[in-house]
Amino acid sequence: MESRNKRKYNDDFNKMVVELYHTGSSVSTLSSEYGVSEVTIYKWIKALTPVNGEEMV
Template sequence: MNKRSKRYTDEFKMLILELLEEGRTKKSLENEYGVATATIRKWEKEFKGIIDKKYNMKTLKI
């Protein structure tokens, strides 16, 4: 049996990471969206620079 991996858009990945930044847990995101916590950790590493930059821009606008 050939199991195909799911393909996620960058927009979906960013949505998950934004929810994570807002305080959601990886486990709750896994349960709600069906994305494994290991996949979320991979996305965190992949998009770290983008997330850091976006977070810093939000804190500067206070």
């Protein structure tokens, strides 16, 4: 069974996009620039952003 056009991005790429978001880039800009859907970027932000300001180790 083939997944529907889903691309697998590596963790470093995901982290880089989230870092760019945290440094002021908009999700729509990042989506256009890197060819990743806005929904996917929001999922990465949610998954990779520490809760309650705690540092991720």
